[in-house]
Amino acid sequence: MEDKTITTAQLAEHDNLWWDLVEFFASIDPIIAALIATTFTWLVTAAGAGMVFFFKTLNRSVLNMMLGFTGGVMVAASAFGLLGPAIDMSEGENFVKVMPSVIGFMLGALFLFGLDKIMPHLHINFKNPEGPKTTWHRTTLLVMAITLHNIPEGLAVGIVFGAAMEDLTMINSAMIIALGIGIQNFPEGFAVAMPLRREGVSRRKSFWYGQLSAIVEPIAGVLGAWAVTSFEPLLPYGLAFAAGAMIYVVVEEVIPETQRDKHSDVAVLGFMAGFVLMMALDVGLG
Template identity: 55%
Template structure:
């Protein structure tokens, strides 16, 4: 895999990797062809797993190498990391306030962002799309960091590990859109199409991230921290609350266990491959 990917440029690598993560989103959305409903405890566990993966990736794949790169570039590493991290969270905060979207299990009247008359299905898809912006950006920045050739902390194996981890946590996100839509009366095909559409932003964000850090190398440590901050914002603002929301008396311990497993899987991937 590493040898095969090495023959492409960074932007192409980012595009291939994010097409993979998008494909896993579609694979998760395809569960709608087999199930009309999903047990809330199972969904909680899957969302918890996704949160754990994103937390681990934010540190092992983004913040840690970003701090090392900042030091090698002669920057004040803690300032670079903190400012990039907070900018990433601030960016997602603005997007969250402006982009109309609806979290799972809520009534349309509780939609966030700018007020709109868009259909409930569109609002649900946009909620998951918010998750995928920082994920695609993180993968693109990781491959761009390898191409930039600054320091030794950014490796192709590490970038591939990040893409695999993001792909794993995209599986439940695809299902989290398509299956509820099916329950609301959508056909299986339409629910699948909506579910996989939530991942289309990842290749776009991935290519933009890779291209930006190649062209403007000094921003690379900031970009890594920015992607980490954006991902942590999504985890704390959306994934964890959704995974902990009780419906019909379901237990929330399963989401905590899922988060622990997700963190461990992503950590192992990054340390073993990166």
């Protein structure tokens, strides 16, 4: 198999902003790198939520396409950026080699399953809240649903940066994941703010709640980076954990939300576009 490890000599051959950033992130603490990257993804969400100031409504088919796009990016990031490296860095052969990824993946899914049961929330397309009964307003429940969605995204970025240490190949992968999640966070921020506006919330509050839903990403990112840098044997488990959490969100939340009306086909096209984009970024920048 071809060795794709990036060496310092190869890095020097590239003279562009991307590789300058790779070198920069290689020179700083992984936890700080995770904080910077997840702050970027949060700010992109805020930019998407800011579109509420320029649009009065959001067409249902456009919303479905945005949600599908988000799901496609998350699945591709899980497959190419998280599970692949998790398996590669595991020791042993055959089933022994894949077991850390299997365990981590299932724990990530169970983690989101648990949060889904203990935190009241309301998905965009659903009529009834999920989780424990509460007197919280629908607006708060909508924001809580997207906040749950953003936890695994922050974990994914943070854990990969934590796993990278000074490995240029892994740092490059971490940056690709952060970029992909940042790209999908723009339509996601818009897709959060507009339903809030439709609920009668003011434009300013819709923006505020929309961007606030992603504030959890820097928190989760820092925690994820700290965990894998403090307990190095957890690296393959941590990568797979983030993948399992993201796939759980896609299957439990994103896909069902896009399949409840006549615009489901548009959502599928959005999903395919998101998956292809993330795959192209992984190969093109890898």
